[in-house]
Amino acid sequence: MRSYHLTSGGGLDGLSIREHEDPVPGPGQVLVAVRATSLSFRELLVLRGEYVLPVKPDVVPISDGAGEVVAVGPGVRSARAGDRVMGTLFPSWQDGPFAARHLPQLGGSLDGMLTELAVLGEDALVPVPSHLSFEEAATLPCAAVTAWNALTGDGVGLRPGQTLVVQGSGGVSLFALAFAKTLGARVIATTSSPDKAARLAELGADEVIDYRSTPDWPGQVIELTGGRGADRVVDVAGLLERSLRAVTLGGHVACVGFVSESAPPVDPRVLFASGATVRAVAVGSRAQFVAMNRAIEVNRLRPVVDRVFPFDAAADAYRHYASGQAFGKVIIRL
Template sequence: MRSYHVDSGAGIAGLSIKEHPVPRPGPGQVLVAVRATSLSFRELMILRGDYVLPVKPDVVPISDGAGEVVALGPGVTAARVGDRVTATLFPSWQDGPFGVQHLPQLGGSLDGLLTEYALLDERALVPIPDHLSYEEAATLPCAAVTAWNALTGHGSGPLPGQTVVTQGTGGVSLFALQFAKALGARVIATTGSPAKAERLAELGADDVVDYRVTPDWPSRVRELTSGQGAEHVIDVAGDLGRSLEATSIAGQVASVGFVAGDPPPLDPRAIFRSGATVRGIAVGSRAQFVAMNELIEAHRLRPVIDRVFPFEHAPDAYHHYASGQAFGKIVITV
């Protein structure tokens, strides 16, 4: 079998393919023939060397993937040979709040899924919705679960008629748009591209704000909500001060990341002025993954995929993702 390996900070040029014997699953483990993987922003952070969680040397990268169970270790009861599965990014996080005991993560401190065969803890497995392909299912574990947690992890999802703001066209934002619409919310999306604005509207966004044309996009959000602001803002850029300006009193800002680079400092007075809650998101638990899949199945949702690369061209997939030109997920078939 073949696997890609890389060290934290080695960059895309540091990716290398190595051959190994196909492993045998031990107690509580399953062997999965990986069919597809997908990239998320954390993968670029790992290659840059600035990922916030531990990364072991010579790690098999990528947390997100989907495949078929081909062998079971002793005592496994949660899976059968032939099952189509994905896996949670944090294998031990089954439900409840996140804690340090759940820090081990695929593609970081644990080997990931840019490989032909992966050994996985049976507790991590999540069945694939029947209508999704392996390529589509491979996009779910990081970006989709993060979006789901951002919308629903504070206790309840957006209510019908409430407003959700999404930022840009990355994986988390596109999933948040789809989920919010399925939950009956109104979505205001921001982007800096007229072409992407059209695609966001086609995907269901009720309003799209081009922040290059309207730099003060929080004020535009307030105009579009009759001065009230949005009940939910999914912040992927890291500019929490501006997200708070767009949020309603007692609203929610889900802080997902800082894809725009070094974020500006947050003035505590902005929180008090807004009356909103800022909540950091660490992907999500297996229970949240399962609940998300129920919505995906009920509404027959399909992930937005920008481009699919073959296993042998995985570095090209990384380069395409790093270019920032994609609309949707980048998938690597195995």
């Protein structure tokens, strides 16, 4: 089999492909023929040496992938050859709150999915929704689960008639938009161009704010909500003070990441005045993944795919994703 390897911080020059003996699954393990993987911002951080969690040397990169079970090890009961499956990003996080023992993650401290054959624990597998292709399913483990957790994982959840703000057109924001519309919410999206604004509207955004022409987008959110503010904001940029200005009193801000090495500090007076809950969201558990898949299957949701690259052109996929030109998920097909 062939696998890609990299050392975090080495950039694309350090991405190499090598041949290995086919692995054999041990007790409780499953051998998966990977059919597709997808890129997320997390993968750029790993590549640049900026990821917040440990990354082992010479790691097989990429957390997100889908494939077909080709063999099972002794004692495996929940999987069999032919099953279409995805791997969970944090394999040991089955349910409940996140804890330090769940830190090992695919494509970081554990080998990931940019390989022709992957060995995964049976507890780390989730079935692919029946209507999705392998390429579509490969987009779910990081961005989609993060979006689902951001909207539902606080014990209250986004409710019909409430207003959600999503930022930009990355994977988390597009999944959050789709889930919010399914949950009956109103969605205000921010973006950087008229073309992207039109596409966001086509995907169901009720209002779209171009933050280049309207730098005070929180003020526009307040205006669009009749002075009340949004019930929830999914903050993918790390600009928490702006999100706090856009949210209603006692609202909820899900902080799912940041796009720059530094961000403006948050004025505690703004936080206090908002009365908002700010929750850091680190993907989600296997139980949340399964619940999300039920919603995807019942509502026949499909991810937004920007472009599919062949396995031998993985470096080109990284370059395209890093360019910031993608609208939707970038996939590598095996």
